[in-house]
Amino acid sequence: xxxxxxDDIRAAAERITSGVVRTPLLPCPWAxxxxxxxxxxxxxxxxxxxxxxxxxxxxxxLDDDARRRGVVAYSSGNHAQAVAYAAAQEGIAAHIVMPRSxxxxxxxxxxxxxxxxxxxxxxxxxxxxxxxVAERGAVLVPPFDHPDIIAGQGTIGLEIAEDLPDVDVVLxxxxxxxxxxxxxxxxxALRPDAKVIGVEPELAADTRESLRSGxxxxxxxxxxxxxxxxxxxxxxxxxxxxxxxxHLHDLVTVTEDEIRSAMAVLARKGRLVAEPxxxxxxxxxxxxxxxxxxxxxxxxxxxxxxxxxLLSDVLSRSLDEE
Amino acid sequence: xxxxxxDDIRAAAERITSGVVRTPLLPCPWAxxxxxxxxxxxxxxxxxxxxxxxxxxxxxxLDDDARRRGVVAYSSGNHAQAVAYAAAQEGIAAHIVMPRSxxxxxxxxxxxxxxxxxxxxxxxxxxxxxxxVAERGAVLVPPFDHPDIIAGQGTIGLEIAEDLPDVDVVLxxxxxxxxxxxxxxxxxALRPDAKVIGVEPELAADTRESLRSGxxxxxxxxxxxxxxxxxxxxxxxxxxxxxxxxHLHDLVTVTEDEIRSAMAVLARKGRLVAEPxxxxxxxxxxxxxxxxxxxxxxxxxxxxxxxxxLLSDVLSRSLDEE
Numbered sequence: 001x002x003x004x005x006x007d008d009i010r011a012a013a014e015r016i017t018s019g020v021v022r023t024p025l026l027p028c029p030w031a032x033x034x035x036x037x038x039x040x041x042x043x044x045x046x047x048x049x050x051x052x053x054x055x056x057x058x059x060x061x062l063d064d065d066a067r068r069r070g071v072v073a074y075s076s077g078n079h080a081q082a083v084a085y086a087a088a089q090e091g092i093a094a095h096i097v098m099p100r101s102x103x104x105x106x107x108x109x110x111x112x113x114x115x116x117x118x119x120x121x122x123x124x125x126x127x128x129x130x131x132x133v134a135e136r137g138a139v140l141v142p143p144f145d146h147p148d149i150i151a152g153q154g155t156i157g158l159e160i161a162e163d164l165p166d167v168d169v170v171l172x173x174x175x176x177x178x179x180x181x182x183x184x185x186x187x188x189a190l191r192p193d194a195k196v197i198g199v200e201p202e203l204a205a206d207t208r209e210s211l212r213s214g215x216x217x218x219x220x221x222x223x224x225x226x227x228x229x230x231x232x233x234x235x236x237x238x239x240x241x242x243x244x245x246x247h248l249h250d251l252v253t254v255t256e257d258e259i260r261s262a263m264a265v266l267a268r269k270g271r272l273v274a275e276p277x278x279x280x281x282x283x284x285x286x287x288x289x290x291x292x293x294x295x296x297x298x299x300x301x302x303x304x305x306x307x308x309x310l311l312s313d314v315l316s317r318s319l320d321e322e
Numbered sequence: 323x324x325x326x327x328x329d330d331i332r333a334a335a336e337r338i339t340s341g342v343v344r345t346p347l348l349p350c351p352w353a354x355x356x357x358x359x360x361x362x363x364x365x366x367x368x369x370x371x372x373x374x375x376x377x378x379x380x381x382x383x384l385d386d387d388a389r390r391r392g393v394v395a396y397s398s399g400n401h402a403q404a405v406a407y408a409a410a411q412e413g414i415a416a417h418i419v420m421p422r423s424x425x426x427x428x429x430x431x432x433x434x435x436x437x438x439x440x441x442x443x444x445x446x447x448x449x450x451x452x453x454x455v456a457e458r459g460a461v462l463v464p465p466f467d468h469p470d471i472i473a474g475q476g477t478i479g480l481e482i483a484e485d486l487p488d489v490d491v492v493l494x495x496x497x498x499x500x501x502x503x504x505x506x507x508x509x510x511a512l513r514p515d516a517k518v519i520g521v522e523p524e525l526a527a528d529t530r531e532s533l534r535s536g537x538x539x540x541x542x543x544x545x546x547x548x549x550x551x552x553x554x555x556x557x558x559x560x561x562x563x564x565x566x567x568x569h570l571h572d573l574v575t576v577t578e579d580e581i582r583s584a585m586a587v588l589a590r591k592g593r594l595v596a597e598p599x600x601x602x603x604x605x606x607x608x609x610x611x612x613x614x615x616x617x618x619x620x621x622x623x624x625x626x627x628x629x630x631x632l633l634s635d636v637l638s639r640s641l642d643e644e
Binding site: 021022023024026029030041043044046112113264268271304305308309313315316318 | 343345363365368407590594596627634637
């Protein structure tokens with residue numbers, strides 16, 4: 001299987017300069033001085049999550065004919081908003097297939113970018129999306145299982161290596177694996193001594209099991225749905241698993257309480273609003289130091305689209321604990 | 323009176339590259355499309371506020387002799403942490419004079435950067451600081467009343483003009499006026515057609531009154547202390563007032579409710595944790611459109627050091643209102 005290369009990621013970086021925010025690395029003087037920490041805040045992207053990078057890269061690669069036919073995506077999460085936003089930037093029609101059970105706010109956000117939202121029954125998303133592909137000749141933009149998506153997310157790794165050339169450790173959330181595949185490909189190519197480590201919720205730790213067994217292991221969606229980290233309930237594809245197997249140094253898991261606590265730390269000390277999925281890498285840094293290599297560490301804060309009720313709750317609870 | 327020049331600000335920008343985060347401009351697709359909006363998130367600085375820029379610039383200008391004697395600052399707010407952090411970065415001793423009534427968390431934060439905190443009675447800060455200056459020959463780093471501080475804060479304006487060359491409007495909080503003086507000096511020098519507009523709480527609107535009357539008007543500290551925006555309770559000096567008179571296009575005031583509401587919008591839509599003072603410029607954008615020029619607008623989010631109880635409260639209230 002052909003893996004995404006550093007050149008692919010560099011080409012993606014040139015394509016995404018206009019639609020994507022070049023996020024800074026944020027030094028954290030509040031972290032343990034023996035393990036200097038920087039945050040990579042993808043929460044600052046226009047749609048609040050890293051997904052914009054892959055979507056903009058994939059859409060930038062479409063030819064004129066494909067642009068006329070438009071794009072399709074199926075997602076109830078950040079990928080929906082990313083494709084809607086990226087298509088609108090390019091003046092391309094977008095159909096986004098979402099389950100009827102999707103929270104209204106996410107449907108409204110997706111529509112606000114000008115996308116046509118197609119509602120469907122639970123478990124029907126993929127079928128409905130492919131119907132639109134067949135009817136209109138529209139191009140499907142998958143959430144992670146495509147080299148253009150992996151290369152787009154990999155631009156985060158390029159930026160980390162550029163801004164912190166002597167980085168030792170990068171902690172990245174893992175779900176479908178597009179983000180971790182891209183970042184690990186870029187960082188290990190540029191800084192062979194650096195270690196990229198995936199982070200999963202204990203309750204959705206299928207990728208750790210897959211990496212240990214050497215082939216993809218299937219966890220039921222019911223099992224994966226237990227975690228509060230709603231952005232980390234997917235599983236790698238053969239393509240992303242090949243990248244993770246080749247480039248990830250290790251994979252660490254975190255508990256639900258650790259995720260909530262890391263959200264509070266991000267708000268209070270990092271002044272960042274993170275969704276649960278966006279807080280898992282910091283949770284690993286804070287509560288699993290013994291499982292991690294030492295050195296200059298970057299934590300990827302992947303997204304910030306959180307229910308304000310949950311954020312408010314997490315903030316008030318973290319005070320009770322002091 | 324000599325005003326800070328564009329060259330002063332450019333020189334400051336070269337001095338502060340290592341200790342200060344080059345913050346991005348964040349596009350806001352959720353804003354009114356007729357008035358495109360970008361946020362300048364100074365909340366992302368290592369100490370959570372823009373104050374680090376002036377402090378790093380002032381300390382970088384000290385000669386070896388002054389460095390050996392160390393620096394002094396008096397502040398119960400973000401300036402204390404800025405001077406402590408900037409001095410530590412340079413290996414310089416720092417004494418920070420704080421009232422005994424300062425919340426313990428701010429005292430602890432300031433100490434955590436290695437500064438020596440000198441506690442004193444309320445209203446004694448300035449006297450105690452000058453005693454340390456006299457005893458040790460230490461250099462006082464003032465919070466706003468100095469060209470080096472104004473030039474440091476002005477680097478924000480350089481970055482805005484560089485990242486958004488066709489900016490039309492910049493909204494900036496005003497307290498002692500160092501931030502607004504610096505930004506207005508830079509932006510109006512580089513983009514003469516752009517309008518820099520100050521924002522104050524209605525309850526601490528001394529600067530608006532001063533600008534209208536043409537000379538500094540004094541509001542009692544009791545009056546200014548009424549606002550929730552604890553970072554905006556100072557008044558301009560003759561030096562900052564001269565800059566504001568020369569370069570500010572206008573000054574708009576916002577209510578306490580508008581400040582709270584803007585904090586919630588920053589958290590929910592901008593994924594940024596802002597303190598009340600950091601939210602006033604967005605409050606003006608959101609709730610005082612009729613008083614503002616149209617066009618491409620930058621809102622400066624000046625700081626994010628907020629009591630988590632207040633943030634949690636603001637988030638839960640904003641939901642009740644929907």
